[in-house]
Amino acid sequence: MIKEEFRNKMIKHLPTFALVDCNNFYVSCERVFNPQLIGKPVIVLSNNDGCAVARSNEAKALGIKMGVPVFQIRDTIRNNNVKVYSSNYALYGDMSNRVMQTLTRFTPEMEVYSIDEAFLDLSNLNRIDLNDYGRKIKTTVEKWTGIPVSVGMAGTKTLAKIANRLAKYSKKANGVLDLTDVKYLDRALEMTEVGDVWGVGRRYAKFLTSNGISNARQLRGADDKFIQKKMGIVGIRLLNELRGISCYPLEQSPPRKQSTTVSRTFKHGIESLDELHEAAAAYVSSGAEKLRKEKLVAGVLIVYVMTNRFQEDYYYNSISTNLPVRTSDTAELIGYARDGLRKIYKKGCQYKKVGILLNDLGPENEIQASFFDTVDRSRSKKLMKAIDSINGDMGSGVIQYGSVGLSHNQSWKTSFNQRSGSYTTHWDQLLEVG
């Protein structure tokens, strides 16, 4: 009896993470509202319909790789009747909220890790069959939202990631895999290529493979000093996580954002400074709006420009401006962006991208006044509030600054030629902020 109690206590305190990951998320969203797409090869494209950023299993089977430019797979698309969609971030964001909302039913301790993934802390589910519970999560989300998901469970986040991946690909697992049972762990690690381990990117994968470490099990057994030397402290944490020692706790309330950025690639090169000014003003507007939504102000504004990075004469330049007083005022920020852009603009270039970064963020109620401040802060704050409120009610971009431009010929604007309908939201966005 006492033994039993002790055992329960032990089980209770063993950390157990579940990673719930939506399958081919953007494609699955499109399928919810267009069931005819089910069973067919489907891809979703990045901005300007440039690259494939989501692929159905059927599309993956055709050899369409993640991030491949569309012009390279035109034949594959035509010959196999692949359905192609522009990305529709308003729709995906909304579907994501529904999935996350559903997941809160299964545990109060959850970390929304990305638009299509969440970690759940299942440590406190005493004496429950994890496989059953994972299965229940999977079927409930699918029933309530129409989005298919996979569930991987293990003692650390890194292992849960591995479990999730195998849950997706293994027929036998059929979408749910519990690796808290060490019986299967070695085999699971063996089946995982080192490049598929969370935290091992292309660079490290190449390095590790060339040093005889090609799967997760070999990585787990690697020499600490060797890994530390090449991958630093992150590498050591990675080894520990693979060994079942949790180094990354659940983060329920994400830390305050430190920077925010808005940038777009243009469909065609742009030479004129005026047009670049318009684009930059639009991105500043969008960035400042983000700040105000989160009650933040920025202390540093960076503007950058670049030409086609796939060409020989590639040009990149950026300029950073320290603001006299932290702000989220659109007009003020546009002014600094203009000054900066003028300085880094080089005549005769075909620019492919402009971007802005807002750095050194802080809460808006802690603005440090400056002796030299010439702006009427309370007046500007009221104006911003009014603009946000109107744009919030009537659709983003109803009110915008003159410097964003009103001409119909705004060649910097992002194009979406294969967009599906806005099934769940009322207004399209002026700027498709993903």
Next chain:
DNA sequence: TCTGGGGTCCTAGGACCC
């Protein structure tokens, strides 16, 4: 012809200070 966007963390090295 056509190649996305938005983030984070860590490290090395220089500037500066005592």
Next chain:
DNA sequence: TCTGGGGTCCTAGGACCC
């Protein structure tokens, strides 16, 4: 022909994530 040493702060760049 020798020329301290250590701490802190900042920044650029590299690596990763989705």
